[in-house]
Amino acid sequence: NSNSNVVVLPTSVADEDSKENIIGLDKILGFSCPPKGGILTNTVARKLSMGGLVPQSEPKAGLIGGGGIKSGLELKTITENSSTVGSRILVFVRVRPMAKKEKEAGSRNCVRIVNRREVYLTEFASEKDYLRLKRLRGRHFTFDASFPDPTPQQDVYSSTTAELVEGVLQGKNGSVFCYGPTGAGKTYTMLGTMDNPGVMVLAIKDLFAKIRQRSCDGNHVVHLSYLEVYNEMVRDLLSPGRPLVLREDKQGIVAAGLTQYRAYSTDEVMALLQQGNKNRTTEPTRANETSSRSHAILQVVAEYRVRHASMNVVNRVGKLSLIDLAGSERALATDQRTLRSLEGANINRSLLALSSCINALVEGKKHIPYRNSKLTQLLKDSLGGVCNTVMIANISPSNISFGETQNTLHWADRAKEIRTKACQAD
Ligand code: ADP
Numbered sequence: 001n002s003n004s005n006v007v008v009l010p011t012s013v014a015d016e017d018s019k020e021n022i023i024g025l026d027k028i029l030g031f032s033c034p035p036k037g038g039i040l041t042n043t044v045a046r047k048l049s050m051g052g053l054v055p056q057s058e059p060k061a062g063l064i065g066g067g068g069i070k071s072g073l074e075l076k077t078i079t080e081n082s083s084t085v086g087s088r089i090l091v092f093v094r095v096r097p098m099a100k101k102e103k104e105a106g107s108r109n110c111v112r113i114v115n116r117r118e119v120y121l122t123e124f125a126s127e128k129d130y131l132r133l134k135r136l137r138g139r140h141f142t143f144d145a146s147f148p149d150p151t152p153q154q155d156v157y158s159s160t161t162a163e164l165v166e167g168v169l170q171g172k173n174g175s176v177f178c179y180g181p182t183g184a185g186k187t188y189t190m191l192g193t194m195d196n197p198g199v200m201v202l203a204i205k206d207l208f209a210k211i212r213q214r215s216c217d218g219n220h221v222v223h224l225s226y227l228e229v230y231n232e233m234v235r236d237l238l239s240p241g242r243p244l245v246l247r248e249d250k251q252g253i254v255a256a257g258l259t260q261y262r263a264y265s266t267d268e269v270m271a272l273l274q275q276g277n278k279n280r281t282t283e284p285t286r287a288n289e290t291s292s293r294s295h296a297i298l299q300v301v302a303e304y305r306v307r308h309a310s311m312n313v314v315n316r317v318g319k320l321s322l323i324d325l326a327g328s329e330r331a332l333a334t335d336q337r338t339l340r341s342l343e344g345a346n347i348n349r350s351l352l353a354l355s356s357c358i359n360a361l362v363e364g365k366k367h368i369p370y371r372n373s374k375l376t377q378l379l380k381d382s383l384g385g386v387c388n389t390v391m392i393a394n395i396s397p398s399n400i401s402f403g404e405t406q407n408t409l410h411w412a413d414r415a416k417e418i419r420t421k422a423c424q425a426d
């Protein structure tokens, strides 16, 4: 069992104090750093969505400047048996850098990553304390990979999502979730910044690249939609308006009236997503200045068309869902007496429903309670079953967040069991 609780203390403990590398949320949201040529308005974006096939040429100049693969992560160890990725849930952990505020509050690092997979969570100040008291507190977890700070965005993408993109081109659905408390790095991981774009943008860039490689086989068309579940209401982030109604049709659950944009290049996609993120519902709470209380879902649909003599036939359709979940912190941590508590309850409803679905999947139940929340209804075709699912648990390194980090790691550990069960069943 890879998750045995034998604690092997690392011979050299990782750098305690992470390099200062804080990038404001405003940057992510594009307020202070609009993309070249400015943020697209919805009208422009809609024009983009009208007609034409995905160009076979190189997408416009590189958004993808920073990063580069250099951390030396052994990606092969993660996908050691890629042919079995099918019904497995792969679970990853990413530790963000220590925040300025956390440093100023005198916090220390309570998370250590060893062997690129194992995460040690300890409340103790020093290695000596840890050796002495390890039996009393702290824990050891093993994941498919764990990303310490700093790990380039490109490495996170390559390890977690690249294979799902390949699957999508073969008609297989996939989903990637970022889970964790507010401020733990979910949006950074999913959306990133102009200089360091995250999984959403890198996935689409890779999708275009892969399509170009295969362009002689036929024509691929890529559509994307970006929506949020907030307070158990579904909203179109690319074309904000009234809440959307979920309906079930032959293709599964669909949000009626959701705009689907034809995507052409990564530049446009980043601009669209930044515009969409501006439309996300963020509210101040007591616990956090800007607490993202909505779940954001980017759905990328790739259609592979084979041209027959008289008509186009859609041969395969694959869908990739990339989900930036709302903060997983307890509603108790926020102001209970305001509207926020209702929102908290609803966020918990969606997250609880997600947890229930995961539990049911872990236990191999026939009935998976997707209907319990809007989030799980939307993800019905992208969680469990034959689709590829990836969880990225985001955590802070600071001991101030010890409790939240512990909860997050426990949740991730539970999600991991879906894979284990699936393997045993094989
Ligand atoms: P969340 O979406 O989970 O609430 P954010 O992604 O907004 O958290 O991250 C909180 C802050 O930490 C942001 O200022 C963000 O830029 C920064 N941050 C998070 N992860 C990283 C990382 N891996 N590298 C650098 N900065 C990060």
Ligand code: MG
Pocket: 183, 186, 187, 188, 292, 324
């Ligand atoms: Mg966020």
